[in-house]
Amino acid sequence: MKAASATDYRELARRRLPRFLFDYIDGGSYAEVTVRRNIADLEQVALRQRVLRDVSTIDLGTTLFGHSTAMPVALAPIGLAGMSARRGEVQAARAAETAGIPFTLSTVSACPIEEVIAGVKAPIWFQLYMIRDRAFMRDLLERAKAARCSALIFTVDMPVPGSRYRDYRSGLAGAPGILGNMRRLWQAACHPRWAWDVGLLGRPHNLGNVAPVLGGKSGIEDFFGWMRANFDPTVSWADLAFVRSIWDGPLILKGIFDPEDAREAAAIGADGIVVSNHGGRQLDGVPSTAHMLPPIAAAVGDKLTVLADGGVRSGLDVVRMLALGARGVLLGRAWAYALAGGGQAGVAHMLQLVEAEMRVAMALTGITRIEQIGPDILVR
Numbered sequence: 292m293k294a295a296s297a298t299d300y301r302e303l304a305r306r307r308l309p310r311f312l313f314d315y316i317d318g319g320s321y322a323e324v325t326v327r328r329n330i331a332d333l334e335q336v337a338l339r340q341r342v343l344r345d346v347s348t349i350d351l352g353t354t355l356f357g358h359s360t361a362m363p364v365a366l367a368p369i370g371l372a373g374m375s376a377r378r379g380e381v382q383a384a385r386a387a388e389t390a391g392i393p394f395t396l397s398t399v400s401a402c403p404i405e406e407v408i409a410g411v412k413a414p415i416w417f418q419l420y421m422i423r424d425r426a427f428m429r430d431l432l433e434r435a436k437a438a439r440c441s442a443l444i445f446t447v448d449m450p451v452p453g454s455r456y457r458d459y460r461s462g463l464a465g466a467p468g469i470l471g472n473m474r475r476l477w478q479a480a481c482h483p484r485w486a487w488d489v490g491l492l493g494r495p496h497n498l499g500n501v502a503p504v505l506g507g508k509s510g511i512e513d514f515f516g517w518m519r520a521n522f523d524p525t526v527s528w529a530d531l532a533f534v535r536s537i538w539d540g541p542l543i544l545k546g547i548f549d550p551e552d553a554r555e556a557a558a559i560g561a562d563g564i565v566v567s568n569h570g571g572r573q574l575d576g577v578p579s580t581a582h583m584l585p586p587i588a589a590a591v592g593d594k595l596t597v598l599a600d601g602g603v604r605s606g607l608d609v610v611r612m613l614a615l616g617a618r619g620v621l622l623g624r625a626w627a628y629a630l631a632g633g634g635q636a637g638v639a640h641m642l643q644l645v646e647a648e649m650r651v652a653m654a655l656t657g658i659t660r661i662e663q664i665g666p667d668i669l670v671r
């Protein structure tokens with residue numbers, strides 16, 4: 292099957308990955324209401340069809356946090372994405388570099404930050420969670436600085452992890468010990484291409500950035516165990532001063548989902564926010580990003596850079612998010628599927644598709660530059 296869209300890459304990922312990994316990427320929390328809403332509400336956003344406006348030259352270029360990007364798109368942080376293809380985060384970062392857009396490395400990536408930056412020339416963005424061990428957090432921030440990361444995404448919507456039924460059903464979570472290992476091994480054996488490429492050749496398997504404090508442990512239960520024990524639920528606005536005291540580059544708060552919190556983010560001097568419900572993986576039942584973005588952008592859009600994610604599966608969706616008030620859009624599952632389905636070439640191809648879809652969407656709404664995208668192109 293040749294993928295014609297990011298959604299086609301989902302199907303390729305479903306075929307290629309062991310079930311526990313596909314469900315980990317694809318799934319959300321509880322009944323997955325918000326996962327579905329993110330996609331359905333974005334699909335409902337209708338654009339005006341405009342004609343006879345000379346759309347022969349379309350420019351997708353823009354600037355995010357002082358850096359030029361080929362289009363207003365970045366790859367979102369995806370924990371353990373590196374397990375979808377051999378040394379996967381390196382492959383995805385290379386694809387993002389080729390496309391001229393930022394790649395964000397998750398705290399809980401499979402490849403450590405040093406390995407990823409050695410594979411690319413362009414700076415990457417780094418994502419951090421609030422971790423109980425402040426000395427380790429400081430160490431991670433220093434590593435991100437030493438790696439010349441050009442922005443820090445500080446994720447604030449996971450003081451506690453949302454429960455994901457699919458991870459229990461697939462055997463990823465809640466299946467400790469030998470039985471869980473056997474289930475996952477069996478699923479891997481049923482996907483020999485993945486088992487060979489990632490399972491065997493992709494070693495070492497650990498939480499790249501976190502490996503130094505895991506003391507040699509590298510099992511999947513160790514990953515979840517570490518997250519449960521070390522993500523800090525006491526996180527509050529006051530902690531941002533700690534982050535700021537170490538990180539002086541652009542600071543982006545990810546997981547802002549209420550106009551009041553957005554105003555607070557602007558007041559404490561954040562450079563940007565990501566309007567996000569974590570792809571429906573945290574509080575199930577919250578509205579979609581498409582629903583919450585306009586009031587949040589209206590509250591703070593001129594005070595900081597508003598990014599958004601959730602349900603974006605095409606260049607048309609990117610244009611919709613921009614029209615709803617975002618200055619830039621993060622792709623989440625879209626790149627995780629493409630990485631699983633086709634490695635670096637898959638992510639590069641998916642980004643080409645997104646770019647081409649953006650061009651068509653802009654041409655048919657009668658606009659040629661990113662700054663022209665706004666509520667004016669929406670059917671009210």
Ligand SMILES: Cc1cc2nc3c(=O)[nH]c(=O)nc-3n(C[C@H](O)[C@H](O)[C@H](O)COP(=O)(O)O)c2cc1C
Binds near residue numbers: 317398570622624625
């Ligand atoms: C498998 C998976 C892992 C994720 N890991 C992280 C992470 O480590 N840090 C983070 O801030 N967000 C993480 N997210 C959330 C994404 O950054 C993003 O907000 C979300 O995927 C956007 O929704 P979409 O997948 O529908 O595009 C993860 C999402 C998925 C699907």
